[in-house]
Amino acid sequence: MAAAAPSVFLLMVNGQVESAQFPEYDDLYCKYCFVYGQDWAPTAGLEEGISQITSKSQDARRALVWNFPIDVTFKSTNPYGWPQIVLSVYGPDVFGNDVVRGYGAVHVPLSPGRHKKTIPMFVPESTSKLQKFTSDPCPLPGLRHSPLQRGDQGHEEAGL
Template sequence: MSALRLVAQVEYGEFSGYDNLYVRYALSFGHDWTVLHGLETGLSQMARRSGSGGEAVWNFPIDVALKSTCAFGWPRLALSVYAVDALGRDAVVGYASVLVPPTPGPHAQWVYTYAPKASSILQRVRGWIAGAYPEFFDPKLVARSEGREVTRVQRRGRVRVSLTVMTR
């Protein structure tokens, strides 16, 4: 049996053209994994971009302990970044997925986000008018390989994530 403790922080994101941003996280893992402590999903506070650099600072802590009988389905952290538009609607800005490092110790990395693209010009115009942009039904889809091969996406920004992994 293996045990894993993840202490992570979604530090900040760089997204030009977006403000009032917040992050949702969801852990995705195999069937043998069980959460012992902490939350499998979470939601950060809303942050405004600061200065000319355009960084939205969350400093969003994540603390989860998991156990498993095998390493198959090693955990991934699925991130969804949302913005609130001028009419108060939540709109997805980008999705990203981070593999929890299999080696113990501190790790820091940039995670590039992407968002689904409308498949036609008509759908793009309709989404712009209605404020209903394409988004994934299941935010954990970005952490899995099946079902994504035909999805058209565009890069949106990046998020700085620090992870500290402890194994036993």
């Protein structure tokens, strides 16, 4: 008698990266990706993406509005390693180079339905006067491109 194949369940994520508050910056774009455990696999949609560049809105909020759609489906045999969405926000420095302006992550909600999440964004801080002068907020070269950066500071936020 053949062993029964493990049953799977599906997790569908539909939504958007709505907006962000970065009072000191303008002309920013957002990258997203999902991180998840080894028993998870994407079955449909895109698990990473990059938004358009946006400027601050003209209303009192001065929000950076992307309304960037997300649509991905995952399958798994167990909930361990439940997916998280990781956001990285980039913008130009004084020399026109793209640098990270903030990053954050949140777990995909466990229950079905409509959810609105606010993600605290961690902001890298220069470690030397030279880095502050050159507007390079990344003390380590690998930090600039990693979606799972870690930081101590940060008061900005992005909304899903």
